[in-house]
Amino acid sequence: MGQYVVRRLILAVPLLLVISMIVFGLLQAAPGGPMGAYVRRGNFSEEDLRRLEERLGLNAPAYVQYGKWLGRVVKLDFGQSISERRPVTQSIRDRLPNTLYLMATAWIVTILIAIPIGVITAIRQYSWFDHLVTGLTFVGQSVPIFWLGLILILVFYIWLDNPFGDGPLLPAGGMYTLGQDFSLWDRIKHLILPVTMLSASWVAWYTRFLRASMLEVIHQDYIRTARAKGLREQVVVMRHAFRNAAIPLVTLMALDLPLIFSGALFTEVIFAWPGMGRLFFTAADRRDYPLLMAIIMITATLIVLSNLLADILYAWLDPRIRFR
């Protein structure tokens, strides 16, 4: 297995290299460029623009720029962000904890809700609860999440007031109340709406997935055998059925891991959350190539790694699978 992992990791290098070339090429081919922001300001002379361009290294041919970029990246130096005027690593370091904080919370909440519901709807198939959940999951999957976010603001910020004090029930955005000392409750209050917005579709998706997977397992012969042995229903469901049904879910969750890094643009925009999604969007909007490349490449690396992780977990959970 160690050999397998090493081989996969070595193979990931050329893959990432090709990805970086394609992304770099696409960015270069897109209309506009980092100089657009300067041109737009209108108070730069032609000579200033030239000098700035040279200073930013944007006047060299694309392959030279790519070569320079690669040379720095292998030393883990992602360069200077053009739009934020500081090292790319610092820009990411400022945003990443916020994103991890939000996304990890949403992820945990999702799992805590989705797993019990998925299991119950499967073992109580066609019950009123199953029908209700099925209906809700369809809603959760099909509602545009930005719309949901705005509705949440409308209801919990504009319509509902805090019954124990002044102001609205929940804040409209941000991570905490400015000018107040740290308070866990304040942090939680600020998390509720964005986490709800994020979890809504995740819960729906994971629930549907787990329900289908459970249903398949429950009708297997070995479950009937377990029951025939006289095992308690709880043991049958949790130890025999759920464990096997969870295998594909674990894979799915492992594949979703990069999302926790890359953030969620709509949620961050609507709830003024200073996360990676917005950083990426602003970088794209301002054609901040070094920052864009860094985020895309880190995400690509995480995707490659999480694929590997999914494979490893799969083999670990399912002894029938062997590495070759």
Place this chain on the structure above:
Amino acid sequence: MDDRSLSEQRADLFRQAGRMSRRDVMRRGLALGLSLPVIAGLLAACGGDDDEEPTAAATAADEAGSSPTSAPSGAETPATGASPATGTGDTPWYVDPAPGDPQAGGTVNYLLYEDPDSLNPYIGQTSIAVQVTTTILEPLAETLPDGSWSAVLASEIPTLENGGISEDLLTVTWKLREGVLWHDGEAFTAADVKFSWEAGKDVDAGSALASEFEKIASVETPDDLTVVVTYSEFNPAYVDQFKYILPRHATGEIADMMNWDFNRAPVGTGPFKFEEWAAADHVTVVKNEDYREEGKPYLDAINFLVVPSEESRTAQMLQGDAHVMLWPGSEAGDKFRDSDVAQVRLAPGIWTLAMRFNFSKPFDGDPGVEPPHPLFGDPEFRKAVGLAINRDRIANEVLNDSVLIDSPLSVGWIMSEVDPWVYDPDEAAATLEAAGWALNGDVREKDGVKAEFVCNGYTGYLPNELAQLAIQEDLKNVGISMKIENQDFAVIFGTWADNSPRMIGDFDALFYDDGLFIEPHDVLVRRYHPDMVPSAENPSGQNFMRWVRQDVGEWLDAAGSTPDRDERRASYQKVADALREDVVVIPVVQFTEGSAYSTRLHGFTVSTWEYSTWDAENWWLES
């Protein structure tokens, strides 16, 4: 699709445009997906409707148009420095009528739509960042809303009368205010001004404002409170020269400017001190207890909150949680119209939407002025185009937040007045007939040349595109076919080296908005001087029209050789008349600019010339 449905579609577009402002589009990226009709009514609980009655914005704008800014002559200085006139309601800019004496205390939440890029204005690029830095850093002098100057870190404005500017106009002596302290307690001295110049002019260190300093030959500091600036040629913008003074002791080596800690934690002399910047979340500035004006600033702090969603910003304003919302779009403006919690306050903007003609034949591989353009080389043809465009319709039906403007020079203290444009399609047709442009089917023709041309603008700015559609329709009515080809910003405003069409003369007509700053001389020279046709030798020329009139060059040179605003205004007036007479540029509208303010916030003045926080020391919150 028949013509009828097409014009119905246009009518729909025009109606939509009534609800769009330039700010909507400036931030179109961040509003991604959030401005769909689905959401439009979402915040309906907050009041406001979509009827076609004029918005508060439009009404204020009309007032702005009917009472042009009157600027006092010369560079006058109010004796007491930065205290703007109190509002009477007669000015085109907005002065808050404070309901009593200022109250001290309170924190203002100021909503920005994106994170500042750097709080060092010499390397920062976004106009967001400057809203913040204006509360922290100070200039030697600032511009009052009427276009006159007011000393800030200087003790007086240098003029010919007070000997601040030498007879040959090349030496300017600034006397600095005594006893000013940096936020860290160090004394502010002339050395800081010199240092700011050294940093500001250094393109290699990353300064983005270097071009503003290029006429300065040297800066000397004979003593701690005197700065002597020597120019290589007279700079009419000499007062507007030192807009951000940096602390020499709290920055670093100039060559290392991009990496200064200062850039994310500036030290200034202004009414507010930098406290904290949490990336993409907020920047907090707090009261400078040692500020020179007694009792000011009134506020304890300002939180600049980064809230990208316009819906969320609007909701926070209407809930009273936030007090200023920078540049609301007109959808948000509708919500504020009937609100007693927040209102939009406007001043005339500096942006004028206009059509420009190429006098030279395009697409001939020659950027020079000869041979003339087959259509626009004919003065009668240009005149007919001017008569055919219904500017009133564009200003009043197609666009919102805008006022009609007759000359691109009808702004600020110049305020040239020219013969008004007349909409007369019959006269336009007659002029074309008389000049030999006869109808051949739908389109006129003369000597085998069809009256067809391409109008280039930039994409993604709906008001611009709608105005083009209106013009297209107007011209079609008189037998001129205009094709609209809009390109990416980077293309249309590209450089000579990029082979941008307007630079190399590869266009028929250009349609976009451009602005004039408080000191417009350099820009006017670049745009209209006969020597400023872009070429390999002069790649920063902006006489894209290739309009060459030697007398215009002489008038511009005359205007640039005296600091006397009356004399200069008279010279610019001649240029404006020539532009009108030759139909070089057809200006359509001027946009208004402003922000939404809580009705509890007082003491502020919305100025055309300074950033929204320019008078933050005067702001106060009503409890």
